[in-house]
Amino acid sequence: MSMQDTASSGVALWRLVADGIERGIADGRFAAGDKLPGEMEIAETYRVNRHTVRRALAALAERGLVRAERGSGTYVEAQRLAYPLRSRTRFSEIVGADGREPHGRLIEASDDVATRELARELGLKAGAPLVRIETIRLADRTPICVSTTWLSAELFPGAGNVFAATRSMTKLLEHYGVRDYSRGATRITAGIVDATDAARLDLPLGRPILVVDATDHDLAGKPLVTKHSRFAAERVEFLVENG
Amino acid sequence: MSMQDTASSGVALWRLVADGIERGIADGRFAAGDKLPGEMEIAETYRVNRHTVRRALAALAERGLVRAERGSGTYVEAQRLAYPLRSRTRFSEIVGADGREPHGRLIEASDDVATRELARELGLKAGAPLVRIETIRLADRTPICVSTTWLSAELFPGAGNVFAATRSMTKLLEHYGVRDYSRGATRITAGIVDATDAARLDLPLGRPILVVDATDHDLAGKPLVTKHSRFAAERVEFLVENG
DNA sequence: CCAAGTTGTCTATGATACTAGACAACTTGA
DNA sequence: TCAAGTTGTCTAGTATCATAGACAACTTGG
Numbered sequence: 393m394s395m396q397d398t399a400s401s402g403v404a405l406w407r408l409v410a411d412g413i414e415r416g417i418a419d420g421r422f423a424a425g426d427k428l429p430g431e432m433e434i435a436e437t438y439r440v441n442r443h444t445v446r447r448a449l450a451a452l453a454e455r456g457l458v459r460a461e462r463g464s465g466t467y468v469e470a471q472r473l474a475y476p477l478r479s480r481t482r483f484s485e486i487v488g489a490d491g492r493e494p495h496g497r498l499i500e501a502s503d504d505v506a507t508r509e510l511a512r513e514l515g516l517k518a519g520a521p522l523v524r525i526e527t528i529r530l531a532d533r534t535p536i537c538v539s540t541t542w543l544s545a546e547l548f549p550g551a552g553n554v555f556a557a558t559r560s561m562t563k564l565l566e567h568y569g570v571r572d573y574s575r576g577a578t579r580i581t582a583g584i585v586d587a588t589d590a591a592r593l594d595l596p597l598g599r600p601i602l603v604v605d606a607t608d609h610d611l612a613g614k615p616l617v618t619k620h621s622r623f624a625a626e627r628v629e630f631l632v633e634n635g
Numbered sequence: 636m637s638m639q640d641t642a643s644s645g646v647a648l649w650r651l652v653a654d655g656i657e658r659g660i661a662d663g664r665f666a667a668g669d670k671l672p673g674e675m676e677i678a679e680t681y682r683v684n685r686h687t688v689r690r691a692l693a694a695l696a697e698r699g700l701v702r703a704e705r706g707s708g709t710y711v712e713a714q715r716l717a718y719p720l721r722s723r724t725r726f727s728e729i730v731g732a733d734g735r736e737p738h739g740r741l742i743e744a745s746d747d748v749a750t751r752e753l754a755r756e757l758g759l760k761a762g763a764p765l766v767r768i769e770t771i772r773l774a775d776r777t778p779i780c781v782s783t784t785w786l787s788a789e790l791f792p793g794a795g796n797v798f799a800a801t802r803s804m805t806k807l808l809e810h811y812g813v814r815d816y817s818r819g820a821t822r823i824t825a826g827i828v829d830a831t832d833a834a835r836l837d838l839p840l841g842r843p844i845l846v847v848d849a850t851d852h853d854l855a856g857k858p859l860v861t862k863h864s865r866f867a868a869e870r871v872e873f874l875v876e877n878g
Numbered sequence: 879c880c881a882a883g884t885t886g887t888c889t890a891t892g893a894t895a896c897t898a899g900a901c902a903a904c905t906t907g908a
Numbered sequence: 909t910c911a912a913g914t915t916g917t918c919t920a921g922t923a924t925c926a927t928a929g930a931c932a933a934c935t936t937g938g
Contacts, residue, residue, distance in 0.1 A: 401842075402650030402694065404895065410645070411827040430914065441897045446915085451645065462915045463904030472824070477875055509663055578875040581715070582825035582843040582868035584654045599644075600825045600843040600868075625825035625843075632720055632821040632875055645895095647925065673884065684927045689885085705885045706934030 409438050409448035414626065417457060417468055427465040428458065473531055475623075476631040479575045482562075487531040496559055499526040499538070499592065501552030503545065510542055513607050513618040521545035523552050528592055535593045536628060539621040547616075565616065573616055578606040582625065593624045600625040652681050652691035657869065660700060660711055670708040671701065716774055718866075719874040722818045725805075730774040739802055742769040742781070742835065744795030746788065753785055756850050756861040764788035766795050771835055778836045779871060782864040790859075808859065816859055821849040825868065836867045843868040 413434070416422045428434070431449070435442040449466055452458045460466045475486055487494035504524040511518040525541040541561065543551050547568070554564050565573060585593065585601045593601075602623040608616050656677070659665045671677070674692070678685040692709055695701045703709045718729055730737035747767040754761040768784040784804065786794050791811050798807050808816060828836065828844045836844075845866040851859050 402647040402653070404645040404647070406895080407645030408827075408830075412829060415826055415829065432914090443898085444896060447895090449915095460915065461905085464906075464914060466915080580823060580845075580873040580875060581871070582845050583658055584843060586655065586658065600827060602823075602825050628824065630823040632823060649925080675884090686928085687926060690925090692885095703885065704935085707884060707936075709885080 405440055406444045406447035406451065409434070409440060409445055410451045412438065413448065413452060414457060422468045424468050426468045428468065430465065472629045473536060473627055474631055475628045477578060483529050483536075487536075493531070495530040497528050497530075498556055498559065499528055501525045501555060504542065506542075510618065514542065514544060514615045516544055523548060525552060525555050531627075534627060535595075535624065537621050537623040538589055538592045539619050541617055541619045543617045561617065570610055570616060573608045573610050576607045576609050576615075578604060580604050580630065585622070585624075589622050593622070595624050602628065602630065648683060649687045649690035649694065652677070652683060652688055653694045655681065656691065656695060657700060665711045667711050669711045671711065673708065715872045716779060716870055717874055718871045720821060726772050726779075730779075736774070738773040740771050740773075741799050741802065742771055744768045744798060747785065749785075753861065756858060757785065757787060758858045759787055766791060768795060768798050774870075777870060778838075778867065780864050780866040781832055781835045782862050784860055784862045786860045804860065813853055813859060816851045816853050819850045819852050819858075821847060823847050823873065828865070828867075832865050836865070838867050845871065845873065 413422070413428065422428060428449075429437070431442050431445045434445045434448075438445070449458060449460060453460055453466075458466050458468055473487065483496070484494040502524050504522040506514065506516050506518055506520040506522050508518045510516075510522065511520060514520075514522075516522075521544070522542045523545050525543075526538070527541065528538045529536050545551070548554075548564070551564060551568075554567050555561070558564055558567065581603050582600055583603055585595050585599050589595070589601065590599070595601075602625050604621045604623065605619065606621075607618040610616055656665070656671065665671060671692075672680070674685050674688045677688045677691075681688070692701060692703060696703055696709075701709050701711055716730065726739070727737040745767050747765040749757065749759050749761055749763040749765050751761045753759075753765065754763060757763075757765075759765075764787075765785045766788050768786075769781070770784065771781045772779050788794070791797075791807070794807060794811075797810050798804070801807055801810065824846050825843055826846055828838050828842050832838070832844065833842070838844075845868050847864045847866065848862065849864075850861040853859055
């Protein structure tokens with residue numbers, strides 16, 4: 393045995409232990425401020441060497457989820473942002489409601505051409521010129537999500553510059569005469585963060601992300617913009633209210 | 636360097652490559668039936684040894700996502716189950732609409748007591764007696780999700796046995812005189828599968844899961860049952876339609 | 879048939895993960 | 909003060925990960 397879990401999943405043992413503890417923090421088994429079990433006890437419950445536990449705790453400590461106190465124990469400090477999935481809720485409102493300060497930043501804006509997928513979402517032809525806008529959103533100083541937004545370059549000429557100036561998708565659309573719009577079907581799935589997003593989200597490689605795809609339409613149902621967002625799963629919790 | 640990514644995330648290199656390719660399959664860069672780039676080419680794009688790529692492909696092949704053909708290439712075969720998040724859609728309908736055959740199984744039913752969290756969800760007092768029902772759902776023979784369901788043992792005496800007999804939560808509630816009910820707010824987040832769920836979902840350790848928490852209420856708004864479900868992220872895609 | 883390109887299999891080597899044991903440094907409570 | 913329990917830091921040894929190179933087996937297109 394020694395290294396790796398029995399199935400050899402490609403995930404280091406210490407990582408599994410770290411994930412297990414993090415899960416415990418996320419679902420409330422260990423509340424903020426709580427003292428974790430001793431390293432020896434954790435080692436026994438996971439059937440693992442104490443050094444492996446220490447490595448797991450070190451990883452969690454580096455991310456600020458726990459804090460070790462010599463001679464005393466290891467303590468929890470963490471919590472997730474509640475993120476309602478509604479048609480007209482703004483990121484800034486959600487973060488503000490959590491008592492934290494929202495920030496947004498433009499990473500990059502560039503020209504692009506529509507793939508078959510994008511063309512279908514936006515009601516265009518494959519190969520149609522698009523503007524691609526890459527943004528990141530933060531709560532206090534913690535990155536929450538990165539988004540890639542596509543718009544038709546013909547319907548919204550110079551959209552990249554307008555967004556850079558206004559820093560708001562709503563204002564950008566207003567600039568082109570779109571008064572009101574609503575969100576269509578939203579698709580949610582999960583995956584593992586890639587290297588680029590990991591760097592932007594300040595997330596270690598291999599962490600889970602929530603992937604959200606959505607297209608906004610005007611009141612006549614015509615597609616305006618389509619978005620592909622990646623959320624740091626450990627920092628948010630989506631709330632869906634359906635009726 | 637040699638092993639591990641620069642940040643040493645606890646995830647093996649071959650696993651990162653495998654995830655990268657899987658991501659490509661999931662988001663449509665590689666469609667079902669497509670031929671993947673050659674092992675050498677993949678090795679170059681990921682800056683990795685060909686043997687590492689081979690290991691990644693072997694892992695994907697074992698999960699049935701790709702199929703290698705000697706002398707020719709490696710080909711894709713995969714797709715996700717589209718899973719609408721609505722108030723009254725049954726799992727069996729969703730799976731049936733996908734042209735696959737739904738199955739459900741009772742893993743375990745046992746007595747439990749309410750934690751503070753569960754009590755709050757169900758409108759009970761902490762320590763109140765509960766029935767805990769553990770179930771698994773499959774499409775064809777592929778496990779899609781495992782769910783833990785809690786009900787008040789006082790409001791629904793013998794619920795475990797009733798469920799074992801009916802195999803349906805709707806029928807169980809009918810048995811106790813509940814004619815209609817609706818789903819309240821649904822909370823979605825993501826995480827990494829633990830050992831127990833991994834075995835049940837036939838999923839390698841370290842894979843991402845979608846975690847869904849929801850409470851069903853009767854028409855008067857009184858909480859009936861609360862559920863904690865874990866979906867194999869690579870096998871589903873949630874669809875949220877909000878308006 | 880042949881050449882180019884593909885996957886399959888072997889050997890070998892260095893770096894890293896995990897285990898194991900021992901002891902130091904520190905905190906807490908009796 | 910002292911004992912028990914905690915985290916911090918060493919030393920090793922074994923298994924696995926990752927790289928490197930070479931060649932076999934097979935498919936495809938000219």
